[in-house]
């Protein structure tokens with residue numbers, strides 16, 4: 001089983017990796033995305049699984065069914081994750097769950113497990129929203145959490161719309177939309193994911209079970225000022241949006257600190273972006289998350305207030321648009337506890353149950369389908385970075401845990 005994990009890992013590793021940063025640039029509907037999708041299909045077909053592409057471009061590999069129509073309502077056990085990345089992301093966020101799913105199936109076959117239920121391995125498209133700005137597009141569309149119309153409005157930084165990108169990649173954008181019939185077949189979805197934090201490293205556990213996902217969202221702050229000459233415009237005569245933006249970044253940190261929450265301005269665009277020109281427009285994207293909705297609301301209100309006050313002082317016009325939002329997710333207790341019971345049998349100690357601030361497809365599906373998550377230890381906690389890493393022994397422990405869970409849920 002270690003060989004199958006290691007083998008797949010080495011095959012996937014070079015796909016979409018940037019040689020200068022060492023990070024991954026696997027953005028939705030690009031060539032790198034196509035390479036990862038081809039890898040997924042090859043893994044499915046190499047195992048004799050029935051490959052299926054759904055109306056939203058998510059990939060499914062079925063054992064015990066030719067596709068979701070063969071499956072009785074609530075009968076399928078599904079596992080998987082995503083293969084796309086954030087800009088210069090790490091190797092594990094997403095792919096660890098997909099590779100571990102195939103490796104867990106290999107493990108179950110080597111155990112001679114007999115499946116009583118259909119099993120599917122899924123690759124959800126565009127989980128990171130790195131190109132079009134909205135997280136979990138593939139799973140949101142399937143769950144009806146994103147309308148076809150709203151999806152068609154999505155546009156990347158070059159102005160390419162989602163439909164144009166899908167068409168260029170050979171997919172039909174007119175087909176996208178809710179997939180309730182498919183989701184109704186799923187009795188349990190279990191996503192394995194590298195932990196994006198250090199809780200397991202601190203507790204000394206290789207594997208953990210998710211309890212909840214913090215509410216989190218993405219807001220775009222547009223600061224409209226007045227373009228002018230950097231070398232001749234008196235300070236008092238400026239309407240400089242960069243000042244308003246800078247003050248807002250500092251205000252975001254202060255609001256988050258006061259509330260015990262998280263707030264990050266990690267992406268910015270400046271027009272005209274000239275060294276010797278006062279900008280006409282500065283766009284900043286805020287990612288903010290908190291343990292509960294009330295705290296998150298307080299933080300966002302505080303940041304918007306500070307931004308508006310500073311923009312007014314600078315003679316700058318401000319607009320704020322919420323581009324992506326995921327409410328708090330509490331994973332179903334029954335399935336969470338079933339995983340604890342299954343994994344608890346290994347003896348030593350109970351597998352820890354932990355919350356996370358990171359969003360996942362399992363979180364999007366949790367309102368429609370019984371979902372659970374397994375986390376694999378990340379020794380540094382670093383993620384969304386080329387430095388993201390996990391020890392292979394822990395990855396193998398994750399595969400074993402996932403195999404145990406799938407055996408408990410789907411096998412006689």
Ligand code: HGY
Nearest residue numbers: 127128135357358359
């Ligand atoms: O942003 C997130 O939490 C996830 O990685 N999409």
Ligand code: MN
Nearest residue numbers: 086093128384
């Ligand atoms: Mn991620």
Ligand code: MN
Nearest residue numbers: 093094127360
């Ligand atoms: Mn992820």
